[in-house]
Amino acid sequence: MPYSGTVQVGGPADVHELRDLMISKVAVGPMNNNAYLLRCRATGEQLLIDAANDAGTLLELIGDDGIASVVTTHRHGDHWQALQEVVRATGARTYAGRHDAEGIPVPTDVLLDDGDTLRVGEVGLTARHLVGHTPGSIALVYDDPSGHPHLFTGDCLFPGGVGNTFGSAENFARLIDDVEQKLFGQLPDETWVYPGHGADTTLGAERPHLGEWRERGW
Template sequence: MAGVRIERLVTSGTFSLDGGTWDVENNVWIVGDDDEAVVIDAAHDADAIARALAGRTLRAIVCTHAHNDHIDAAPDLAARTGAPILLHADDLPLWKQTHPDRAPDGELTEGQSVTVAGTRLTVLHTPGHAPGAVCLYAPDLAALFSGDTLFAGGPGATGRSYSHFPTIIDSIRERLLTLPDDTVVHTGHGETTTIGAEAPHLQEWVARGF
């Protein structure tokens, strides 16, 4: 049996909030082995995600936050696989904008562990981009799944409803930049980075109001 691995699937769709809609590409992260997996952010295309799972047992659909582009395919994927959808309770108001008639199946809380193929993913509550935004830290894989909290080059956007720039900076400073420098940051959009690559730029982001 192959060991635990991280796979990236890029899906395309739209992001809508505050009356605007934008075309986006999202990273869907699949963590697991040959037998089982978890999906982090079921974005846009349940068919493509199901194909990538290739018959593996899906243990959970983990939502880093509830902007529509990160959760729009989650109910369809859950219906196909029987996997529970997990979301931090503070993002329920955003979730209901996209899925008013279908609630998540369980809550993500600070310090909670999601385990797949013997590997533990620890939930870090990192509000700012959204109130219930979380990251998932897998020390055994030297990996952080950051959703839209931290990207290659700066923090996630905070110019729309439910977001707050000082809060995201606090989250990044206190929860993420304390991780080992060699931790690979697997982001919600775009390319990966590392904690070590991003940490030196924190004060620049604060000064610019990034």
């Protein structure tokens, strides 16, 4: 079956198979969070994005090979409920944005800044610091050398808009500015977007609506 990005809590993972990387997407409860397991095809090394909840589901997805690292996209509690248990079971190094790490109750081994590179085996991911949903949210970009980029946005970009800024006009302006400049301004329409909740999208599908989002203010 081709990858669709449609997953349900309690259901199977959906796997996006690229030349150098396998991306497995699974949904966990109770807030229908997405977690993503990235596996380098050359080395077998694995990285988890957002140990959100349901540690048993995540550890089953990880399997006997374990993970080398786990990235938390931002400090909100629904994105790290299973982090302590996953780290305890796997010994993985923890990564988070520098300005959100203090809000994550599991110690962060590596603080990420805008433009930093982290690796899963032979595959490199670039961190993009996006302000507004939280002070230190991190998106991750995999620029596939044999295809189009792949973008993991946490709760900063979804189909239909940017993330929640909780009624703050200032935070909304900062978030949409960062999303426009660091994501839409630097990546092509073909970029596949993997958000922290719900369905996937592409930058091309969302780009025509940036003006509408600005006008409505959320």
